[in-house]
Every structure is written in C-alpha cells, then in structure tokens.
Amino acid sequence: MGFSQALSGLNAAATNLDVIGNNVANSQTVGFKAGRTLFADVYAGAQAGLGVKVAAVQQTFTSGTLESTGRNLDVAISGSGFLRFDQNGQTVYSRNGQLNMDANGYIVNAQGARLTGFPDGKVGGDPEAIFIPSGGLEASATTxxxxxxxxxxxxxxxxxxxxxxxxxxxxxxxxxxxxxxxxxxxxxxxxxxxxxxxxxxxxxxxxxxxxxxxxxxxxxxxxxxxxxxxxxxxxxxxxxxxxxxxxxxxxxxxxxxxxxxxxxxxxxxxxDGYTSGSLVGIAIDELGNVVGNYSNGQTRVISTLVIANFANAEGLEPVGDNAWAETTSSGQPIIGAPGVGLAGTVASGVVENSNVDLTRELVNLIIAQRNYQANTQTIKVQDEVLQSVVNLR
The missing domain is CATH 2.60.98.20 (Flagellar hook protein FlgE)
Structure with missing residues (x-):
C-alpha cells in the first residue's frame, strides 16, 4: 500500500507550506532572507520508491532593495557581508541595520544586541562593542x-x-x-x-x-x-x-x-586648535565610520563597523531576531572594514528590505496547496482500495 508514500508527501508538503508561509509573514521584515524547500526522493532499494523527504531548507541571500529612512543610525550593506553583533555573549550576524543607542551608550539593534567595530577607526585586531562615550571633547591647543x-x-x-x-x-x-x-x-x-x-x-x-x-x-x-x-x-x-x-x-x-x-x-x-565641546549627535558615514559630532564643530571617528563574510553563507544557522550564527558549514568569518576586499560598502540612512518576492511566494503557495491536496487524494484512493480488499468475501 502507498500510505507511507502519501504520508511522506503530506509531511514534505506541510514543511513547504511552513517555509512559504514564513516567507510571506516576513515580507516586511528588514534584512530577512527568504528560504526555499529542497525535496529528495526516497528509494532505499524499493522498486516503486518510498516517497519524498525534505532534504534541506535553503536560505537565499540575494540582496533586498534599499529604502531610505533618513535616520543617521540606520545602515544597510550594499554588496556582500553581514553586520557583526554581540548578543548576550554570543556573536551573531545580521543584515538588519535598524540601530539605536541604548542607555549605556552602546549601539544596539531592536533586540539589544551590541554592534561591534574597530575602536577609533583602527582597522585590525579584535572587534569590540561600539561604545559612545558620554563625556565631552577636551580642548586642544593650537600647534x-x-x-x-x-x-x-x-x-x-x-x-x-x-x-x-x-x-x-x-x-x-x-x-x-x-x-x-x-x-x-x-x-x-x-x-x-x-x-x-x-x-x-x-x-x-x-x-x-x-x-x-x-x-x-x-x-x-x-x-x-x-x-x-x-x-x-x-x-x-x-x-x-x-x-x-x-x-x-x-x-x-x-x-x-x-x-x-x-x-x-x-x-x-x-x-588646528579648538575649545572643548560636548557630544551633540552621532552618525554613521558611507565608510562605515561611527562619527561623533561635538558642539565645538569637531568630529571624531569613534569606531569603524565590522563587515563579516563567509565562504558559504547558506551554511549559517538562523537563530531568530534577524540573525545568523557561524557553523562548520559556513566556515569562519572573514572580517574587515566596509568596502575592503569582499566586504560590501555601507549605505547610511537606509535599510535593506526583505528579499521576499511576494508575488512569487503567492504563486508557490498555490502550487504547494495543490501538492498537499494531491497527497491527500492519494491517501483517499489507497483507503478505497484497502476497503475493497477488506470487503472481499
């Protein structure tokens, strides 16, 4: 009987519906990357096959469109790479650049994960959580x-x-x-x-x-x-x-x-001299520099954003909250400053929209629904055949 094949088809179709539904639900989530279901047939030596299985849920890391927000702390990566965050001691990576400054002076995302960078704009070494000092800028004598x-x-x-x-x-x-x-x-x-x-x-x-x-x-x-x-x-x-x-x-x-x-x-x-000044604002420029603006007209580079790339970005593990974690499949991160090597450039005052193509997902949803219905029809036919056998006298 083909109940096992039909049940495997239902399970696979249900997973596909879940993936498509998740894509649709996150069509407005900044930095979200759509997934797709990969199927594989199951034979194991059986002549007619044992059905289907979900081989993997693959992430699609194509870029989304950039949307202007006008906020100084909103950033998007134009090109490849991820922003690097420290989230409760775990290093995570994200394409969501909706940033804020918390009460402690750290630049964070909506979940409170701290954005990391190279202190004082000195690229190299270990990245650190970007901290904005609340103190003013000391005076400097003219030289x-x-x-x-x-x-x-x-x-x-x-x-x-x-x-x-x-x-x-x-x-x-x-x-x-x-x-x-x-x-x-x-x-x-x-x-x-x-x-x-x-x-x-x-x-x-x-x-x-x-x-x-x-x-x-x-x-x-x-x-x-x-x-x-x-x-x-x-x-x-x-x-x-x-x-x-x-x-x-x-x-x-x-x-x-x-x-x-x-x-x-x-x-x-x-x-080159100036009087003392207090911090009046911060901004992130197109070079990825976090710049402090002071009341005396001076600016200072406080940190430079870290951009991380991976040999296999599709191997990253989704951990929720628009973030991914490193795995053995993804390889270790290759970190650097924006626009250097493989790292994409930083666009300030914009965010990257979800890369979900809503029209395509709705079409896929119809196809997945038909697939699910077809598998239920298989079970119905198998049930009728089995009933016929049971009714033989």
Missing part, C-alpha cells in the same frame, strides 16, 4: 597655523633706521592678517600675523596677540618669479598667550604664498 596669501611685490621695503617694530604703528609693517588660536584650556585669542618687507624678495613675519607686542616668527624668501623659495624660523616658534597657561609651541605654514605685483590678498587660513 599649527596655515595661511596662503599674496604679498604685494610693489610694496616698498620698510627701512626702520633704528625705529623698532611697533604693532600699533602701521608704518613699521607692510600687511596684517588675523587668526583665532586656542590655548590648552580652550580659551580663544585673536592673533595677528604681521608681514614686513625687509629686502628684495624677503619678508619678516611676526605674531602678536590682541595688538600687543609681537614676537618674531621667521622670514619668507621668494625667487625672481615671486614664488616662495624658502622659509626660516616658521617650523617652530614659541608664542605666549598669557593668562597663566602654557606657552604655545607653534608652526606657521605658508605654503603656496606668492609675491606678485597684485594687491595683498589672503586666500586661505586655518589652524
């Missing part, structure tokens, strides 16, 4: 001032003839420009750079604070074409801001400065 300008070649040399430089007397210098600098406590000062033409193609540079007596920093030398040929004393000079703070050891970088027969013109200006 370098950069400027690019044109010094008017037609300017006459300043012949002091024993008259000393005087910051309050514009006849003792040729040109000035201003820059804000910071001491080690984050106090800002208005500093003035004084340029004095002292000879053919030679200029003296001084630095002063708030109109006070300026200290000599160094000299600029230009060639016959008005291009900067050399500097002296600008790589390191001491500047005293006063106020009881440590004197600043500064460098003045004037690369690109020219001496042409045009008006004085400052085209670029910058310095």
């Amino acid at each position: 370098s001032v950069s400027a690019t300008l044109n010094l008017d070649a037609a300017t006459l040399e300043i012949d002091r003839l024993g008259v000393p430089f005087d910051a309050t007397d514009d006849s003792t210098y040729s040109y000035t420009s201003n820059v804000t600098i910071y001491d080690s406590q984050g106090n800002d000062y208005a500093a003035t750079l004084y340029y004095t033409k002292t000879g053919d193609n030679t200029w003296e540079v001084r630095v002063g604070r708030d109109g006070e007596i300026a200290t000599a920093a160094g000299t600029l030398n230009f060639d016959a074409n008005g291009l900067l040929s050399s500097t002296a004393g600008l790589d390191s000079f001491e500047f005293s801001p006063g106020g009881g703070v440590t004197d600043l050891d500064m460098a003045l970088q004037l690369d690109g400065t020219t001496q042409f027969g045009n008006d004085f013109e400052l085209t670029a200006l910058g310095q």
Whole structure:
C-alpha cells in the first residue's frame, strides 16, 4: 500500500507550506532572507520508491532593495557581508541595520544586541562593542597655523633706521592678517600675523596677540618669479598667550604664498586648535565610520563597523531576531572594514528590505496547496482500495 508514500508527501508538503508561509509573514521584515524547500526522493532499494523527504531548507541571500529612512543610525550593506553583533555573549550576524543607542551608550539593534567595530577607526585586531562615550571633547591647543596669501611685490621695503617694530604703528609693517588660536584650556585669542618687507624678495613675519607686542616668527624668501623659495624660523616658534597657561609651541605654514605685483590678498587660513565641546549627535558615514559630532564643530571617528563574510553563507544557522550564527558549514568569518576586499560598502540612512518576492511566494503557495491536496487524494484512493480488499468475501 502507498500510505507511507502519501504520508511522506503530506509531511514534505506541510514543511513547504511552513517555509512559504514564513516567507510571506516576513515580507516586511528588514534584512530577512527568504528560504526555499529542497525535496529528495526516497528509494532505499524499493522498486516503486518510498516517497519524498525534505532534504534541506535553503536560505537565499540575494540582496533586498534599499529604502531610505533618513535616520543617521540606520545602515544597510550594499554588496556582500553581514553586520557583526554581540548578543548576550554570543556573536551573531545580521543584515538588519535598524540601530539605536541604548542607555549605556552602546549601539544596539531592536533586540539589544551590541554592534561591534574597530575602536577609533583602527582597522585590525579584535572587534569590540561600539561604545559612545558620554563625556565631552577636551580642548586642544593650537600647534599649527596655515595661511596662503599674496604679498604685494610693489610694496616698498620698510627701512626702520633704528625705529623698532611697533604693532600699533602701521608704518613699521607692510600687511596684517588675523587668526583665532586656542590655548590648552580652550580659551580663544585673536592673533595677528604681521608681514614686513625687509629686502628684495624677503619678508619678516611676526605674531602678536590682541595688538600687543609681537614676537618674531621667521622670514619668507621668494625667487625672481615671486614664488616662495624658502622659509626660516616658521617650523617652530614659541608664542605666549598669557593668562597663566602654557606657552604655545607653534608652526606657521605658508605654503603656496606668492609675491606678485597684485594687491595683498589672503586666500586661505586655518589652524588646528579648538575649545572643548560636548557630544551633540552621532552618525554613521558611507565608510562605515561611527562619527561623533561635538558642539565645538569637531568630529571624531569613534569606531569603524565590522563587515563579516563567509565562504558559504547558506551554511549559517538562523537563530531568530534577524540573525545568523557561524557553523562548520559556513566556515569562519572573514572580517574587515566596509568596502575592503569582499566586504560590501555601507549605505547610511537606509535599510535593506526583505528579499521576499511576494508575488512569487503567492504563486508557490498555490502550487504547494495543490501538492498537499494531491497527497491527500492519494491517501483517499489507497483507503478505497484497502476497503475493497477488506470487503472481499
């Protein structure tokens, strides 16, 4: 009798319906990967066969569509790879990038699993749970001032003839420009750079604070074409801001400065100091860097996301909550920074939708239903045949 074949068909068809139903149920689950049922026939030496079995439920890791959310902490992987999480001491992997920051300062998913990364953006070593420090950013003293300008070649040399430089007397210098600098406590000062033409193609540079007596920093030398040929004393000079703070050891970088027969013109200006600041927000950029934004306008890379790849992603074990775990079939994870090697790139402000094709799944559902019904019909026919045999007298 073929009851065993029909029963195996019912069991297999029921599993197939479960898989399809699970796909349909998760068609709106971010990062979900659809499954499909693989069947195998059963013979074991039987002439007519013993029915069918479920060989495996295979996961399909094709990418889903990316949907913009506008949230700084929502990310999606464009390409291959998985985000790496620490979930209660177990390492799990997911394509769901709906992230938040918990009360303890860790970046987590909806289940509380902590996202891992390379601390301070230093790729390599063991990944760690990404922690956002609540403390502010300490002040940093200015160590370098950069400027690019044109010094008017037609300017006459300043012949002091024993008259000393005087910051309050514009006849003792040729040109000035201003820059804000910071001491080690984050106090800002208005500093003035004084340029004095002292000879053919030679200029003296001084630095002063708030109109006070300026200290000599160094000299600029230009060639016959008005291009900067050399500097002296600008790589390191001491500047005293006063106020009881440590004197600043500064460098003045004037690369690109020219001496042409045009008006004085400052085209670029910058310095590397800043005052203290508090954390006002975090974001994840397209390089996978978790960036802290501070009230003083500074940004800092706190960590870089880890992207994990596997030799056989279909061998990963689903553990629920949009996550998978490593198995011997999947192989060990190959981890790295986004966009490096096999790792996909990170898209910020978007999430990856489920890769379930709902139309296809509904068609498969109809086919699976017909398959189930056909197997029930087989049992019905076998029952009728058996009843006929029983009724023989």
